[in-house]
Amino acid sequence: MISTLLFILRGCSAAMAMLLTLGISVVALAAPDIASVSASANTGRERLSLDRGWLFHLGDIVSPEVKGHGASYGYGKAGFAWGPAGTTYDDGDWRTLNLPHDWAVEGPFDAQENLAQGYRPRGVGWYRRYLRIEPAERGRQFELQFDAIATHATVWVNGILVHRNWSGYNGSNIDITPYLRYGDEMNTIAVRADAVPMEGWWYEGAGIYRHAWLVKRAPLHIATDGLHATPRRSPQGRWTIPVAVTLKNGGKAGASAMVEVTLRDPSGVLVASRRSKIQVPVLAQAVAQLPLAIDKPLLWSLEQPQLYQVSAKVIQNGATIDETSLNTGLRDMHFDPARGAFLNGRHVKLQGVSIHQDHAGVGVAVPDAIWAYRLRRLKELGANAIRFTHGAPAAEILDMADRMGFLVMDENRNFNISPDYLPQLEWLVRRDRHHPSVVLWSLFNEEPMQSTEAGYQMTRTMAAAVKALDDTRPVTAAMNGGFFGPYSVAHALDVVGANYQVDAYDKFHQQFPNVPFTSSEDTSAFMTRGVYSTDQSTNVFASYDEDYASWGNSHRDAWEAIARRPYVAGGFVWTGFDYRGEPTPNQWPAVNSVFGIMDLNGFAKNAYYIHQVQWIKDQPLVHIAPHWNWAGREGQQIRVMVMSNADKVALLLNGQLLGEQQVDPYRMNYFQVAYAPGKLEALAYRDGKQVAHTSVETTGAAVRIELVPDRGELCGDGRDAMPITVRALDAQGRPVPLADAEIRFAVHGAGRSLGHGNGDPTSHEDEQGPTRRLFNGLAQLIVQSQDDSAGELVVEASAQGLAPARLVLPVRATAPIATQPASAAPYNTVNYWRISPHSDVRPDPNQALADFDMNTWEYGDPPMLHAAQSAQPGYRIFRASFTPRKKLADGGGMLHFLRLAGRAEVWLDGRLIGRKDDYAPAPLRVALPAGSGARQLNVLIEGQQGQRSGIEGVVRIEPAFP
Numbered sequence: 001m002i003s004t005l006l007f008i009l010r011g012c013s014a015a016m017a018m019l020l021t022l023g024i025s026v027v028a029l030a031a032p033d034i035a036s037v038s039a040s041a042n043t044g045r046e047r048l049s050l051d052r053g054w055l056f057h058l059g060d061i062v063s064p065e066v067k068g069h070g071a072s073y074g075y076g077k078a079g080f081a082w083g084p085a086g087t088t089y090d091d092g093d094w095r096t097l098n099l100p101h102d103w104a105v106e107g108p109f110d111a112q113e114n115l116a117q118g119y120r121p122r123g124v125g126w127y128r129r130y131l132r133i134e135p136a137e138r139g140r141q142f143e144l145q146f147d148a149i150a151t152h153a154t155v156w157v158n159g160i161l162v163h164r165n166w167s168g169y170n171g172s173n174i175d176i177t178p179y180l181r182y183g184d185e186m187n188t189i190a191v192r193a194d195a196v197p198m199e200g201w202w203y204e205g206a207g208i209y210r211h212a213w214l215v216k217r218a219p220l221h222i223a224t225d226g227l228h229a230t231p232r233r234s235p236q237g238r239w240t241i242p243v244a245v246t247l248k249n250g251g252k253a254g255a256s257a258m259v260e261v262t263l264r265d266p267s268g269v270l271v272a273s274r275r276s277k278i279q280v281p282v283l284a285q286a287v288a289q290l291p292l293a294i295d296k297p298l299l300w301s302l303e304q305p306q307l308y309q310v311s312a313k314v315i316q317n318g319a320t321i322d323e324t325s326l327n328t329g330l331r332d333m334h335f336d337p338a339r340g341a342f343l344n345g346r347h348v349k350l351q352g353v354s355i356h357q358d359h360a361g362v363g364v365a366v367p368d369a370i371w372a373y374r375l376r377r378l379k380e381l382g383a384n385a386i387r388f389t390h391g392a393p394a395a396e397i398l399d400m401a402d403r404m405g406f407l408v409m410d411e412n413r414n415f416n417i418s419p420d421y422l423p424q425l426e427w428l429v430r431r432d433r434h435h436p437s438v439v440l441w442s443l444f445n446e447e448p449m450q451s452t453e454a455g456y457q458m459t460r461t462m463a464a465a466v467k468a469l470d471d472t473r474p475v476t477a478a479m480n481g482g483f484f485g486p487y488s489v490a491h492a493l494d495v496v497g498a499n500y501q502v503d504a505y506d507k508f509h510q511q512f513p514n515v516p517f518t519s520s521e522d523t524s525a526f527m528t529r530g531v532y533s534t535d536q537s538t539n540v541f542a543s544y545d546e547d548y549a550s551w552g553n554s555h556r557d558a559w560e561a562i563a564r565r566p567y568v569a570g571g572f573v574w575t576g577f578d579y580r581g582e583p584t585p586n587q588w589p590a591v592n593s594v595f596g597i598m599d600l601n602g603f604a605k606n607a608y609y610i611h612q613v614q615w616i617k618d619q620p621l622v623h624i625a626p627h628w629n630w631a632g633r634e635g636q637q638i639r640v641m642v643m644s645n646a647d648k649v650a651l652l653l654n655g656q657l658l659g660e661q662q663v664d665p666y667r668m669n670y671f672q673v674a675y676a677p678g679k680l681e682a683l684a685y686r687d688g689k690q691v692a693h694t695s696v697e698t699t700g701a702a703v704r705i706e707l708v709p710d711r712g713e714l715c716g717d718g719r720d721a722m723p724i725t726v727r728a729l730d731a732q733g734r735p736v737p738l739a740d741a742e743i744r745f746a747v748h749g750a751g752r753s754l755g756h757g758n759g760d761p762t763s764h765e766d767e768q769g770p771t772r773r774l775f776n777g778l779a780q781l782i783v784q785s786q787d788d789s790a791g792e793l794v795v796e797a798s799a800q801g802l803a804p805a806r807l808v809l810p811v812r813a814t815a816p817i818a819t820q821p822a823s824a825a826p827y828n829t830v831n832y833w834r835i836s837p838h839s840d841v842r843p844d845p846n847q848a849l850a851d852f853d854m855n856t857w858e859y860g861d862p863p864m865l866h867a868a869q870s871a872q873p874g875y876r877i878f879r880a881s882f883t884p885r886k887k888l889a890d891g892g893g894m895l896h897f898l899r900l901a902g903r904a905e906v907w908l909d910g911r912l913i914g915r916k917d918d919y920a921p922a923p924l925r926v927a928l929p930a931g932s933g934a935r936q937l938n939v940l941i942e943g944q945q946g947q948r949s950g951i952e953g954v955v956r957i958e959p960a961f962p
């Protein structure tokens, strides 16, 4: 009987709320039976987190050169992977950590390293994890999933190479069913992450920086990304979802089942369902087509991102053996060549940002909850579109974009149609085509071949590959030229995207008036948060929006060029947030970019307010720059910028009106003000009525620290995280804009610090150490709850000359995400046995076997019961080599034969170390003397007529006193 638990975790983080976990209970069976499929094989689906309990080694572990016949013969054999890729490697001194993990952010800044990658060493890292699968689970299908690994990844399971992935932005879904061992034999997952290769010119991080999962399913199951449910609107306005469910049969025979799909509307009401019978041949797949019609469509929009849920079930003999679901939305997105973009028939200008994926303190290992924070900051900014540059984002982020109401340009990383790369694009489309937020597929960013014949052919092929999987969305590419040549890839695109190239906008539109057009990237302006005069000698840029790249524009000019042209669908500001690397136009000691509308923490720069007043229409806004702390500059003119979306603004200093101006929605408003300490106020008017008000005040010296949490509590699931703003206040409780004290943090209780940042693009502080300086008044600390924690997380912050701050954050008991426990590896198992031919007379157990002789002795692993099969009396030698883990090599241990049948002598390196005098099957424990390096084990077993004999169970090397 199936017990299916549906956990919908709500309230932790946006991402957590999206997790839909099907849990099952599995009853342990007594003895393994290789041939049969156990009763639990059909008990439905589990998706278990594998984030916990990885072992990590920084640096490569190079295989010794292979020499000699025997070693060369074994080198390329399945299951014989060398060193840390194999099963018996001693990882006893590796570090234990949880995913997501980015080792680059842990490293030092180094002027000799690559500027593009933020002057951080990258290199190679190894990960290992042990996995125990119960014998009762034999017969289920097991898929190992890595959501992304930077950059080139090779994965082994039990010493067998199972996967390579050559992109740091794509996920890997690996069927590991055939290789698994059950019960006492532990499974070993090994991953070599090679971050020496780069895919970008920005900070990409290094390691397993997204989540990992183990998905357990019935032999007949819905394939990963096999629920295809992309809504369509007919020209007559009728909505359907032509649901297609791909089933895979990993069982032992052809199978038939019923597939049922259901559709729930945004309030959870069942509005459509359908069933169909399906036959799936053994080790094959088949697709069930189950179109659903929707009578009263509730549309997805930016303001009301209403989501439908599509579920698919596989039913056999009345029982549900697999089930999955996804969210989608009904929305009609159309790009008109003359008038721009329309969502559900309403014009929408893409007010977009381009973003990379690193955040302060954590590098690219950004917790889902911090992504929810980043997207919320973009919403508050007034952005309605996001381009995830220049590669696929994590799936959880697109779920958030669906829920929050963003339009997404989903971008492929590698412009390549070879068999190693085209599947990366297909993976992206298959994974993401149900998201209503995704409105454009982007094939590439700025490819030099964009106007060559080869580039055109490649683009055509890629566009066709996309259309074969999803023809409901336009295909675009981010071109930085090459629009007009005969082989321009523009001829192969549905919507042409231009990076910068403002001068080409009108020319393109005139030549191709029927081709929809958008800016895919613009701006590239330089701005440092809290800085009001540019000084390139110290790598800082003022906040008045006057510094930008030669190929770019100011924030104001870039938006004006887009906003004034109806045929330009919109734009994607480079960038929403600062990111590590690409410190253009600076170099060391600058380590971060300064393109962001926000800094690396998500703190607003002045660009934030410029865009906010341009993008948010329905709420009156007014902002002032700069701050009003200019001690020593009394009487001097200070340039004041006022930003508002009202009609008129007035500026007052200490109650005195300094002037009034009509709002300039593109240029913003400027005043020259003779500095006097006090209060500078801006009033905003619409139709003569004051609608908004803001002020900046001269503060006193900083006297104390303040910690401002982003939310009121954390969920105690070990995943939830939150940014805490750290600032310094004056005696009247006002934040001091130029404070730069070094803050020391102590975090204890039910959580921990993940890292911190301050937005200073030249800071070389350790991002995860105990201290962080305020930069122009601010820093950010990121905390995370601990596994199964409840109670309080306490943050203490102290600094010289300032009163300390103490923040107590409640941590709410929260059901943890379903997890596959990490198993410790206290022992090695002895594998890769050779077995001598049968002999009637006692052979020399230590006899030599020629290195080139691969055939006289067999190969095997327990259970090895040759004597039983022949049922003759006589002898066989069972031989294996092993290298004990360091602890056992130093202190000795125990050789534990879980079941040995026949009389036996156990020889180690030519010495008799134990014996068994009975013929009856029984366990045997033999003391293992200390000694390091490869050791040769010979077990001479004597069988009795008609009785089985041999090594029946696993042979483990255990500590002497486990």
Ligand code: GAL
Pocket: 201, 389, 445, 446, 480, 499, 521, 524, 549, 552, 574, 582, 584
């Ligand atoms: C573009 C590129 C971006 C970034 C930007 C900086 O050419 O697409 O990745 O490098 O320039 O201005």
